[in-house]
């Protein structure tokens with residue numbers, strides 16, 4: 001007995017030793033370094049031009065009837081007159097009337113072009129929340145080093161920063177070796193069908209294949225990941241797809257004074273509960289595995305121990321991450337019941353109760369995989385699944401994070417920010433890159449400005465703002481991206 005206990009103790013001690021040793025080895029990997037590049041800019045003037053951009057109410061509404069063409073036309077004209085150096089050096093094509101595609105020809109036509117892009121349409125301010133803003137959303141106020149207003153994060157700051165970057169370069173006599181495209185979309189918030197999709201077709205029609213594109217996406221995270229001290233830049237290399245399914249419960253109907261034990265509504269409720277209890281399988285693999293592996297190396301000992309010993313703790317880690325909405329969205333296709341309908345009258349039993357469920361498709365799954373999973377979970381004699389016309393949108397391809405375009409963005413960030421952690425990431429929302437990505441060997445989604453947890457409510461919400469300093473860092477990074485990316 002004593003022998004058994006001794007050897008059991010020995011095994012335990014060995015296990016602890018392995019776990020601790022692996023934890024101690026799970027430290028930050030050498031990040032590339034780059035010499036800081038100092039660029040002198042008139043930050044106040046740049047901020048003033050973003051403020052002007054904010055004053056155009058270029059709002060994308062759900063209903064096309066609400067489209068205010070004068071505001072969009074005004075913005076297109078403002079860009080042309082405010083940035084004369086670009087107007088003089090580049091040829092401009094308007095697509096869908098309001099999306100601006102600028103082409104700056106490179107000196108070496110044999111090189112594949114690159115594309116920088118951002119969108120200038122914004123989402124509406126929810127009626128009734130205007131007074132919650134510390135500065136009016138379309139006034140373009142600058143106060144104490146902060147520019148306030150709709151679009152200052154998503155995504156007019158990127159439009160203006162790209163315009164400022166190319167202008168600053170052109171003023172120093174810059175000429176790209178590689179052709180540079182700049183595209184400023186007008187309908188990203190409603191799918192980019194008339195803007196980005198038309199740009200992609202326009203390029204494809206001319207047999208132009210981009211080496212890479214850079215669109216909005218993730219940001220430089222400042223204090224966003226628990227325990228991670230350094231600035232953390234997850235450059236998104238893929239974006240999720242989307243499919244919306246109707247879950248339909250069937251029943252006999254009749255008068256509500258004489259209901260069966262369970263109506264269509266009750267049957268539907270059970271089906272939805274089953275669906276929520278059986279999420280689409282996911283896991284800490286591929287892109288998500290890579291991102292969490294990098295981030296965890298900067299975390300406190302406890303977290304590091306778990307991630308360093310995934311052979312032992314993987315199940316626990318995945319369970320924990322699945323309980324955090326943001327992390328769960330990185331691991332799997334998500335399930336979100338959003339709309340319900342039943343009977344048309346209070347005293348009529350429904351013959352059909354319908355739940356609309358939106359799934360955001362992870363690159364690990366196809367749309368068909370998701371539909372198959374949902375059918376296997378909910379379908380029976382009284383429940384069926386309706387697939388919409390068109391079938392849904394697949395996740396994007398995963399771009400290569402060892403390719404030159406990724407390295408350019410990474411290097412430009414290091415030159416601007418100094419020490420920061422760079423890793424590939426996954427975009428859990430959609431962007432115009434679902435279109436641009438079709439004509440690019442690699443499509444990256446990243447804004448080179450910082451965001452803090454405090455900024456998050458600004459995206460599509462209230463009190464959207466950016467600091468003058470943060471905007472200027474974006475301009476500097478884009479300047480380096482253009483320099484490095486076009487080979488000059």
Ligand SMILES: [Zn+2]
Pocket residue numbers: 119154155188216
């Ligand atoms: Zn956006």
